[in-house]
Amino acid sequence: MSILVNKNSKVLVQGITGTEGIFHTNQMVEYGTNVVAGVTPGKGGETATDHKIPVFNSVEEARNKKGANTSIIFVPPRFAAEAIIESIYAEIEVIICISEGIPINDMLVVKKILDQSNSRLIGPNCPGVITVDEAKIGIMPGFICKKGNIGVVSKSGTLTYEAIDQLVKNGLGQTTAIGIGGDPIIGTNMKTILELFENDPDTHGIVMIGEIGGLMEVEAAQWAKDNVSKPIVGFIAGQTAPPGKRMGHAGAIVSGGNDTAEAKMEALKDCGISVCKSVSDIGETMKNLLK
Amino acid sequence: MKIHEYQAKNILSNYNVPIQDGYILEKIEEASELINKVKKDFDSEAVVVKAQIHAGGRGQGGGVKYCVNKEKAMEACNDILGMNLVTHQTGPKGQLVKKIYITQAFDIAKEFYLGITMDRTTGKDVFMVSTEGGMEIEEVAKDTPEKIIKVWIDPLEGLRSFQLTKLARGLNLTGDQYRQSIEIIKNMYKCFKEKDISLLEINPLIESDEGKIIAVDAKMNFDSNALFKHKDIISMRDTDEEEASEYEASKFGLSYIKLDGNVGCMVNGAGLAMATMDIIKINGGDPANFLDVGGAASAETVKSGFKIILKDKNVKSILINIFGGIVRCDRVAEGVVQAVKELSLSVPVVVRLEGTNSELAKKIISDSGLEILPADSMLDAAIKVVSASKN
Numbered sequence: 001m002s003i004l005v006n007k008n009s010k011v012l013v014q015g016i017t018g019t020e021g022i023f024h025t026n027q028m029v030e031y032g033t034n035v036v037a038g039v040t041p042g043k044g045g046e047t048a049t050d051h052k053i054p055v056f057n058s059v060e061e062a063r064n065k066k067g068a069n070t071s072i073i074f075v076p077p078r079f080a081a082e083a084i085i086e087s088i089y090a091e092i093e094v095i096i097c098i099s100e101g102i103p104i105n106d107m108l109v110v111k112k113i114l115d116q117s118n119s120r121l122i123g124p125n126c127p128g129v130i131t132v133d134e135a136k137i138g139i140m141p142g143f144i145c146k147k148g149n150i151g152v153v154s155k156s157g158t159l160t161y162e163a164i165d166q167l168v169k170n171g172l173g174q175t176t177a178i179g180i181g182g183d184p185i186i187g188t189n190m191k192t193i194l195e196l197f198e199n200d201p202d203t204h205g206i207v208m209i210g211e212i213g214g215l216m217e218v219e220a221a222q223w224a225k226d227n228v229s230k231p232i233v234g235f236i237a238g239q240t241a242p243p244g245k246r247m248g249h250a251g252a253i254v255s256g257g258n259d260t261a262e263a264k265m266e267a268l269k270d271c272g273i274s275v276c277k278s279v280s281d282i283g284e285t286m287k288n289l290l291k
Numbered sequence: 292m293k294i295h296e297y298q299a300k301n302i303l304s305n306y307n308v309p310i311q312d313g314y315i316l317e318k319i320e321e322a323s324e325l326i327n328k329v330k331k332d333f334d335s336e337a338v339v340v341k342a343q344i345h346a347g348g349r350g351q352g353g354g355v356k357y358c359v360n361k362e363k364a365m366e367a368c369n370d371i372l373g374m375n376l377v378t379h380q381t382g383p384k385g386q387l388v389k390k391i392y393i394t395q396a397f398d399i400a401k402e403f404y405l406g407i408t409m410d411r412t413t414g415k416d417v418f419m420v421s422t423e424g425g426m427e428i429e430e431v432a433k434d435t436p437e438k439i440i441k442v443w444i445d446p447l448e449g450l451r452s453f454q455l456t457k458l459a460r461g462l463n464l465t466g467d468q469y470r471q472s473i474e475i476i477k478n479m480y481k482c483f484k485e486k487d488i489s490l491l492e493i494n495p496l497i498e499s500d501e502g503k504i505i506a507v508d509a510k511m512n513f514d515s516n517a518l519f520k521h522k523d524i525i526s527m528r529d530t531d532e533e534e535a536s537e538y539e540a541s542k543f544g545l546s547y548i549k550l551d552g553n554v555g556c557m558v559n560g561a562g563l564a565m566a567t568m569d570i571i572k573i574n575g576g577d578p579a580n581f582l583d584v585g586g587a588a589s590a591e592t593v594k595s596g597f598k599i600i601l602k603d604k605n606v607k608s609i610l611i612n613i614f615g616g617i618v619r620c621d622r623v624a625e626g627v628v629q630a631v632k633e634l635s636l637s638v639p640v641v642v643r644l645e646g647t648n649s650e651l652a653k654k655i656i657s658d659s660g661l662e663i664l665p666a667d668s669m670l671d672a673a674i675k676v677v678s679a680s681k682n
Binding site for chain 1: 380409411412414415416445446447484487489514515516517519520546548550558559560561562563564565566567568569570571572573578581583614615616645646647668669670673
């Protein structure tokens, strides 16, 4: 078991003929991901990448002809919202949007349409999802992962890799690792991912990595306090971040006073989460919790 | 992206929001003529002289003066233009005032607050109004939250009429003033959406003793992801208001923020970059900057990163922390070695490279004969770079 994606996921790539689309589709197929189709409007009928993936003009066509149920998006930011909405209309179950820099007004509309649908959106501006040894639907380096029983959820890409690397060095593999993205408006929040991990029998422990800005981590922790039976290791990046400065991610800016790293770490601790002050303690903390 | 008060008010004026109007002065020699022009064009005996910097709190810092006559106005222009204005938002360094806004003055009967921003918890825009205008809205929110009226606006439905009237009633106005406020609220929301604004505040909106409703101060921040739609807004960017090195970095596609410490750091990915700064601090050092060279770091970005960091003369040592992922670490290592040689670096560099070909990368680093210390983990790297910064 795992969450969100697995070896049965039939993946379509939106923007498969672009530079990023081609590169990462090759990487995903080499990892073993079942990529069944690509979509680039106007290039229907062609094939793309080293693996000769058939290209369609629309998501609907790709779904009807190839049975795609999962989509990954590599289109430029100004067209990305429309690409997500197209997938929602085509009733794609899991939509993973890698594109970075989508206007906030576009995302507000996406979020509204998404909430009225049965689709699930991961991202945007995220590294994607990997279920170890089954499917990599994203841009993360698959080789750093090892199959095991830890679920990883994070707002950040390379910090997710760091956590995975430490888990592996401490002898702990992963079920699924998810980067949910660092934008102010994202499709799936941390609480939802915790719920999915709680319901996955193969996941025995969870690493959740957040950062300054917003209160999503705190809301997830408060929910987890009463609803998650598995041990959770938490980390919040940005303890040294000055207020009012945006630290790379559009969402990573301290505005209130209760969204600083310190305040969030305290709130997580109060909910029973094992919070690491230093990023280098994530792997070992989880190992000790599972003893 | 932020703009100045006068620019924000001009935009609002284009949306038929009545503003306290005036002219911009950049050269002190033109002060006398411009004051006369303001007095004549806007039929106002008194004028207000306002420093134009992006930071808030200008009034308390002495950057805004109400002047009863021309003599006082000349004095204020001399004092404010060219001053180093320190407010709670500029930090102790302050900000040089290069432009002042000379405006008409009103006798104020009432002051209100109006603001719109995106609320990430609900995924909707939130419009807030309060009768407690002219003060810091954060203080009002903390002490008397019941004095802030809020409505959350559905992105597909827009501002509904019942929400519009709720906001206008929240200002406690009646008759003609109520009708004026309805138009202002409606137009403000239209402006907010059409210009892809992320924060729009009018504080204060005033009722003058003649019963006119007027925007006296305005603030606008724009969604940088949507600027491609707004060439007019891009042209309003004032790079004097930005840290020079941060602006320079943005031209290379790097995200850089200068801090006060002495340990430079260069990292791929924003989250890992923040975590790197944190671990430096935990191990007794003080980070000199935040620098994200992007998820896919290359030899080229590493070189640009070095140049940016080295502009900061406080830097005593540099930590490079790259989780290679799909990028090959040996290529990044070659980039590091080449950059250190070319830039004839004089500060010690600690390098931690993880991911594809990381072993080969370590060999390239140690074989280079340069003063570059390889590190095995983030903790190891932090300890080494902090120790190097103290030697």
